Amino acid sequence: xxxRSAGFRMPAEWEPQAGVWMAWPERPDTWRLGGKPAxxxxxxxxxxxxxFEPVTMLVSAGQWANALAQLDPAVRVIEMxxxxxxxxxxxxxxxxxxxxxxxxxDWRFNGWGGxxxxxxxxxxxxxxxxxxxxxxxxARRFRAPLVTEGGAIHVDGxxxxxxxxxxxxxxxxxxxxxxxxxxxxxxxxxxIDTVIWLGQGVPDDITGGHIDNLACFVAPGxxxxxxxxxxxxxxxxxxxxxxARLLAARDAKGRALRVERMPMPTPLFLTADEAGGLDRxxxxxxxxxxxxxxxxxxxxxxxxGAVIAPAFDVPTDAAAEAVLRxxxxxxxxxxxxxxxxxxxxxxxxxxxxxxPAV
Amino acid sequence: xxxRSAGFRMPAEWEPQAGVWMAWPERPDTWRLGGKPAxxxxxxxxxxxxxFEPVTMLVSAGQWANALAQLDPAVRVIEMxxxxxxxxxxxxxxxxxxxxxxxxxDWRFNGWGGxxxxxxxxxxxxxxxxxxxxxxxxARRFRAPLVTEGGAIHVDGxxxxxxxxxxxxxxxxxxxxxxxxxxxxxxxxxxIDTVIWLGQGVPDDITGGHIDNLACFVAPGxxxxxxxxxxxxxxxxxxxxxxARLLAARDAKGRALRVERMPMPTPLFLTADEAGGLDRxxxxxxxxxxxxxxxxxxxxxxxxGAVIAPAFDVPTDAAAEAVLRxxxxxxxxxxxxxxxxxxxxxxxxxxxxxxPAV
Numbered sequence: 001x002x003x004r005s006a007g008f009r010m011p012a013e014w015e016p017q018a019g020v021w022m023a024w025p026e027r028p029d030t031w032r033l034g035g036k037p038a039x040x041x042x043x044x045x046x047x048x049x050x051x052f053e054p055v056t057m058l059v060s061a062g063q064w065a066n067a068l069a070q071l072d073p074a075v076r077v078i079e080m081x082x083x084x085x086x087x088x089x090x091x092x093x094x095x096x097x098x099x100x101x102x103x104x105x106d107w108r109f110n111g112w113g114g115x116x117x118x119x120x121x122x123x124x125x126x127x128x129x130x131x132x133x134x135x136x137x138x139a140r141r142f143r144a145p146l147v148t149e150g151g152a153i154h155v156d157g158x159x160x161x162x163x164x165x166x167x168x169x170x171x172x173x174x175x176x177x178x179x180x181x182x183x184x185x186x187x188x189x190x191x192i193d194t195v196i197w198l199g200q201g202v203p204d205d206i207t208g209g210h211i212d213n214l215a216c217f218v219a220p221g222x223x224x225x226x227x228x229x230x231x232x233x234x235x236x237x238x239x240x241x242x243x244a245r246l247l248a249a250r251d252a253k254g255r256a257l258r259v260e261r262m263p264m265p266t267p268l269f270l271t272a273d274e275a276g277g278l279d280r281x282x283x284x285x286x287x288x289x290x291x292x293x294x295x296x297x298x299x300x301x302x303x304x305g306a307v308i309a310p311a312f313d314v315p316t317d318a319a320a321e322a323v324l325r326x327x328x329x330x331x332x333x334x335x336x337x338x339x340x341x342x343x344x345x346x347x348x349x350x351x352x353x354x355x356p357a358v
Numbered sequence: 359x360x361x362r363s364a365g366f367r368m369p370a371e372w373e374p375q376a377g378v379w380m381a382w383p384e385r386p387d388t389w390r391l392g393g394k395p396a397x398x399x400x401x402x403x404x405x406x407x408x409x410f411e412p413v414t415m416l417v418s419a420g421q422w423a424n425a426l427a428q429l430d431p432a433v434r435v436i437e438m439x440x441x442x443x444x445x446x447x448x449x450x451x452x453x454x455x456x457x458x459x460x461x462x463x464d465w466r467f468n469g470w471g472g473x474x475x476x477x478x479x480x481x482x483x484x485x486x487x488x489x490x491x492x493x494x495x496x497a498r499r500f501r502a503p504l505v506t507e508g509g510a511i512h513v514d515g516x517x518x519x520x521x522x523x524x525x526x527x528x529x530x531x532x533x534x535x536x537x538x539x540x541x542x543x544x545x546x547x548x549x550i551d552t553v554i555w556l557g558q559g560v561p562d563d564i565t566g567g568h569i570d571n572l573a574c575f576v577a578p579g580x581x582x583x584x585x586x587x588x589x590x591x592x593x594x595x596x597x598x599x600x601x602a603r604l605l606a607a608r609d610a611k612g613r614a615l616r617v618e619r620m621p622m623p624t625p626l627f628l629t630a631d632e633a634g635g636l637d638r639x640x641x642x643x644x645x646x647x648x649x650x651x652x653x654x655x656x657x658x659x660x661x662x663g664a665v666i667a668p669a670f671d672v673p674t675d676a677a678a679e680a681v682l683r684x685x686x687x688x689x690x691x692x693x694x695x696x697x698x699x700x701x702x703x704x705x706x707x708x709x710x711x712x713x714p715a716v
Contacts, residue, residue, distance in 0.1 A: 061439035061483065064490075076493050079438050081419035125419065132422075135434050136494055 002188035003142050008095035008103045009191025012157030012217060013302040016357040019054035020303060021133065022046055023351070024067045025085040026060060029120070029285045030344045032277030039063075041340035042085070043070040045308070045348060048336060050074045052303045058082060058129070078136065083111075083126040086346060088212065089149030091353035092130040094139065095191065100358050102139040105189045106130035108147040112207050113172035119206060119284045119345070137355070146185045147173040151210040151350050153186070156217045159193045159252025161186055166200050166209030194252040198242045202226060203234040205294040205345075206284075212349045213296045215242060218260065218327045221251060226296045227261035235264055262323050265295040266314035274343055285345075299347035300324070302331070303354070310347045311335035360546035361500050366453035366461045367549025370515030370575060371660040374715040377412035378661060379491065380404055381709070382425045383443035384418060387478070387643045388702045390635030397421075399698035400443070401428040403666070403706060406694060408432045410661045416440060416487070436494065441469075441484040444704060446570065447507030449711035450488040452497065453549065458716050460497040463547045464488035466505040470565050471530035477564060477642045477703070495713070504543045505531040509568040509708050511544070514575045517551045517610025519544055524558050524567030552610035556600045560584060561592040563652040564642075564703045571654045571705070573600060576618065576685045579609060584654045585619035593622055620681050623653040624672035632701055643703075657705035658682070660689070661712070668705045669693035 003009070024042060025031045031038040046055045050072050058080040059067040068077050082090065089112070092104035109127040111118030134141035152167040167173065168182050177185075183195045201209025215225040223246050228235035239261075246259050272289035280286055297320035300309035307328050311317045317335055324333045341347050361367070382400060383389045389396040404413045408430050416438040417425040426435050440448065447470070450462035467485040469476030492499035510525040525531065526540050535543075541553045559567025573583040581604050586593035597619075604617050630647035638644050655678035658667035665686045669675045675693060682691045699705050 064486065076496065078493055079490055081437060128422065132437055135436055138434065 001142070003095045003103055003105060004188045004191045006103070006140070007097040007099070010093055010095050010105070010155050010157075011356040012155055013354055014219070015157055017053055017304050018355045018357045019056060020049050020301070021056045021058065021087050021091050021353045021355060023080070023082050023085040023087045023129070024057055024059040024063050025344065026063050027084050027120075028279040029282040030084055032274055032343060037340045038344060039066070039070060041338060042351065043067075045336060045338070045341070045351070046075050047072040048308060048334060049301070049303055049352070052306050058087070080129065080132055081125045082129055083120060083123050085344070086151070086350050087129070087353040088151045088350045089207070090126040090129040091150060092133040092139065093150050093153070093190070094355050096356050096358050102137060102355070102358050104130060104134040104137070104139040104141050106134065106141055106143045107149065108144065109149065110147050110173065112149065113170070117172040117208065120282055142189060144185060144189045146177070146182065146189070149207065149210070150353060151207060151212040151346070153190065154211050154216045155190055155192060156220045156251065158220045160196060161190055161192045161194070162196045162198060162211055162215060162217070162223065164198045164201050164209045164211050164214065167207065170208055172208070192252065194250070196246070196249045196251070198245055200238050200241070202294050202296050203238060204292045207345070210350070213294060213299050213347070214238075215246070216298050220253070221255045222258045222260060222327075224260045224262050224298055224323070224327065226264055226298045228264045233264070233267070260323070260327060262297050263316050263319050265297060265312050265316045265320070268293040268295045268312055268314070268339075268342070270343065293342050294345070295342055296347065299349045301348050301352045301354070306332040306334055308334045308336055308348055310338035310342065312339055312342070313337060359500070361453045361461055361463060362546045362549045364461070364498070365455040365457070368451055368453050368463070368513050368515075369714040370513055370578075371712055372577070373515055375411055375662050376713045376715045377414060378407050378659070379414045379416065379445050379449050379711040379713060381438070381440050381443040381445045381487070382415055382417040382421050383702065384421050385442050386637040387640040388442055390632055390701060395698045396702060397424070397428065399696060400709065401425075403694060403696070403699070403709070404433050405430040406666060406692060407659070407661055407710070410664050416445070438487065438490055439483045440487055441478060441481050443702075444509070444708050445487070445711040446509045446708045447565070448484040448487040449508060450491040450497065451508050451511070451548070452713050454714050454716050460495060460713070460716050462488060462492040462495070462497040462499050464492065464499055464501045465507065466502065467507065468505050468531065470507065471528070475530040475566065478640055500547060502543060502547045504535070504540065504547070507565065507568065508711060509565060509570040509704070511548065512569050512574045513548055513550060514578045514609060516578045518554060519548055519550045519552070520554045520556060520569055520573060520575070520581065522556045522559050522567045522569050522572065525565065528566055530566070550610065552608070554604070554607045554609070556603055558596050558599070560652050560654050561596060562650045568708075570707045571652060571657050572596075573604070574656050578611070579613045580616045580618060580685075582618045582620050582656055582681070582685065584622055584656045586622045591622070591625070618681070618685060620655050621674050621677050623655060623670050623674045623678070626651040626653045626670055626672070626697075626700070628701070651700050652703070653700055654705065657707045659706050659710045659712070664690040664692055666692045666694055666706055668696035668700065670697055670700070671695060
């Protein structure tokens with residue numbers, strides 16, 4: 001049985017949610033200064049989401065009491081071992097069947113590229129997160145025969161998914177699967193009929209090019225694309241190619257897509273002070289002072305009644321906020337300072353996983 | 359707010375249940391041979407309960423996959439760190455308010471006697487179990503200002519609790535609380551009005567004398583007492599004194615109690631082979647060959663439609679089964695071989711915690 005054959009589909013992020021899941025950051029090769037600045041940022045994010053809907057924070061046994069002390073009492077804190085805190089990628093992709101039942105897709109996870117390109121080893125605890133979430137929620141679990149991450153897919157809730165070739169067709173994920181195989185598995189597990197392929201992700205994205213840092217659906221038929229006008233910036237070509245592919249595509253309903261452009265943030269770089277706060281035990285995560293950060297405003301989360309988006313304390317923040325206010329007129333737009341999350345390699349969307357209402 | 363002031367009470371064990379919680383045994387100073395025989399016994403118990411109602415098994419991250427492999431797929435496996443597997447004592451005492459809400463009493467836990475008489479150190483993970491269970495179930499949590507364990511109390515669901523002075527008035531639990539203080543806290547947290555005090559527990563009980571190894575309610579106004587006719591057995595005097603106290607008591611409804619006698623098992627002793635399988639790192643748990651085991655048939659669990667009771671492969675098993683069949687005519691009586699659980703210091707009731715239906 002697959003989710004599709006059992007009547008399940010992945011709702012769009014703007015559909016009503018039952019809550020949001022996160023995990024507590026602590027590994028000292030990802031998060032500087034023993035994770036303390038990141039923990040404060042995650043706590044602020046969780047406490048902000050909790051104003052709109054329930055939040056569950058997964059926390060290791062050792063950090064359990066410390067997380068409780070920083071989180072709003074409304075946040076549900078549950079013990080779970082993880083290898084890192086990227087719940088978008090390691091958590092269940094929840095699906096619903098329209099009959100009051102919750103299901104959970106449990107993608108295979110290999111640390112964004114396995115032994116060749118992965119970001120850390122081991123990743124066994126991360127690969128178990130989705131199954132454990134399904135157990136906690138008594139959700140029907142569907143283990144998928146595909147190595148991927150939740151950040152590599154965005155759905156419109158009406159039969160279409162967008163993703164990138166850089167991730168899903170990469171030999172470091174699924175060397176034995178071709179494009180048609182991947183499309184079939186995505187269709188069966190997300191309940192979708194059409195896969196729209198983009199090519200590369202945002203430059204410097206250590207995930208290998210996740211869609212959720214590059215573009216997202218903001219409504220059926222409307223895609224918001226991280227856009228760069230500067231020909232000297234490597235994202236210039238990426239965003240142009242992505243736009244061309246999106247404009248040439250048709251979604252599952254046969255619609256042409258409208259593409260909205262989201263400005264790239266003012267370029268951001270790792271400081272020497274920030275780089276100095278990392279454990280240097282992991283070459284894949286050993287960023288150096290001056291490295292460019294893969295910042296993007298499309299890495300936001302939609303929750304019930306609000307959009308929570310990253311802010312970087314740079315001039316482009318105001319333009320990004322204006323775009324989001326225009327595209328989400330019915331929701332509060334909250335620009336949350338998130339440099340500490342960005343330093344770990346992702347942003348607000350990467351560290352959250354919504355659970356749809358059933 | 360206490361459970362009573364918020365309208366909650368602890369239902370009797372025979373009231374409808376939503377499920378049963380257990381934890382996976384693994385510490386090698388409690389469970390011989392690295393816990394493997396006990397794990398098989400716990401799995402058999404969980405799989406048996408799962409025939410009647412949902413079961414949740416709490417398992418450490420390290421044992422998670424091994425537990426999954428031994429448990430019926432219907433058993434919900436959730437990661438949790440514990441110091442040991444006595445969910446009756448460390449788990450939430452669930453309470454309900456008759457309005458569809460679930461609450462959880464979170465007793466303070468000090469390892470059955472703290473630094474003076476406790477069975478192991480540390481016990482911090484055990485003390486956190488109840489709070490974590492409440493979070494998982496989204497139950498309203500009531501932290502109680504009393505050091506005790508769930509095995510130290512039995513309620514009739516109609517306003518009465520039975521307990522033992524040996525545990526609840528022991529200076530190793532609550533040195534600053536007197537009898538009236540303890541009665542007030544029990545009343546406020548269980549929603550009961552009457553405390554019936556017995557004195558000592560079953561001899562050789564390493565908990566210090568838990569009621570759940572000595573006696574239990576089997577219906578309102580009816581107590582089943584572990585009984586010993588042999589004057590040479592130290593339990594002879596204990597059971598006589600307990601019976602006298604029970605017959606002199608009145609419950610919250612003003613009723614005299616009917617006392618039913620449950621025969622003690624044929625005396626059971628630790629073998630040299632069994633003792634040799636334990637890590638010897640903990641003096642409090644270092645049983646020796648020839649030590650008497652605190653076996654009792656009243657250490658059973660009531661679930662929806664059944665009673666699951668310990669069997670020891672001795673002649674008294676049949677008499678115990680007959681007593682249970684007579685007292686629970688509407689339920690299936692399952693006598694489950696449980697010597698491996700007994701070797702750890704408790705039995706079926708000690709390793710389970712029912713969650714009432716709301």
